[in-house]
């Protein structure tokens with residue numbers, strides 16, 4: 222039996238072992254090593270991962286550009302969680318004959334976190350909780366969602382669910398993205414408007430676009446000024462959709478009421494970062510997908526991918 226080496230990059234919550242019996246792969250001739258700390262540089266990743274034939278990489282923390290892939294001479298299988306991972310150069314992997322696989326995810330995880338952030342901001346939950354623990358009773362005054370207007374930027378899988386939640390809360394729903402049609406917006410319970418109208422009319426704007434050259438920096442000073450001093454920006458999609466310097470300025474100078482954010486330009490968010498100290502932010506550390514249900518899918522299906530690949534059976538190939 223050929224012996225393979227599998228690396229599991231378990232550098233988020235270190236829970237891979239709770240969701241799949243990795244050690245049992247030894248019976249199939251696979252020796253498993255688990256890495257629980259992130260590789261902060263390409264050099265570190267290459268030095269640690271060069272001996273491995275297969276890698277399971279949790280989301281996008283470890284980057285696999287061409288330079289890294291070309292330096293992993295044994296690599297034949299790369300499994301990422303979810304069906305898209307912008308940190309992997311799929312073309313370079315194909316050129317090297319590396320099979321890249323994905324897994325499903327839990328569709329409710331990110332929408333529910335988005336709604337939790339929105340409600341937490343609206344009702345000052347972090348402030349109320351901190352002050353209660355510090356011995357105070359009732360600190361701020363919140364606002365209600367019913368009757369407010371929500372602007373959704375990107376009406377894909379997550380944006381559509383958010384439109385449904387907003388309707389259930391009695392909100393008016395506007396939507397915009399570069400390729401959204403009026404019919405698709407209507408089918409989701411939203412009204413298609415222009416970008417400018419969305420930012421000027423909405424009380425809350427929530428971003429649900431994929432990040433690409435087309436969408437990077439899609440929210441800048443102009444949009445933040447249109448959102449206005451009562452407006453809230455929510456971003457659980459990707460940090461670079463927003464011009465972060467403009468956002469910091471908007472928060473410092475009160476162009477907007479605040480921002481509820483799960484994603485950032487640089488992750489983990491560096492100590493001392495301006496967003497950490499703003500009284501106008503509610504923040505979570507990129508945990509939109511971090512639920513037992515997601516992890517069961519991520520690791521369970523990654524395990525199945527490895528087993529299927531070993532058996533020469535079809536796998537969920539991303540670069541096929």
Ligand SMILES: NC(=O)c1ccc[n+]([C@@H]2O[C@H](COP(=O)([O-])OP(=O)(O)OC[C@H]3O[C@@H](n4cnc5c(N)ncnc54)[C@H](O)[C@@H]3O)[C@@H](O)[C@H]2O)c1
Pocket residue numbers: 331374375376377378379380398400429430431432433434435436457458459483484507508509510511
């Ligand atoms: N915070 C988290 O943990 C978390 C969890 C899951 C998803 N996300 C992010 O949420 C966002 C929305 O996810 P989704 O599953 O709804 O996405 P989706 O694939 O359904 O697409 C969402 C929107 O992005 C647009 N889009 C698709 N490909 C694009 C491209 N190449 N360039 C520009 N726009 C493109 C689509 O037209 C649509 O409007 C993504 O950025 C995703 O990475 C974050």
Ligand SMILES: O=C(O)[C@H](O)CO
Pocket residue numbers: 280281303326458509510
């Ligand atoms: O897009 C996703 O699946 C999450 O943001 C994790 O990277």
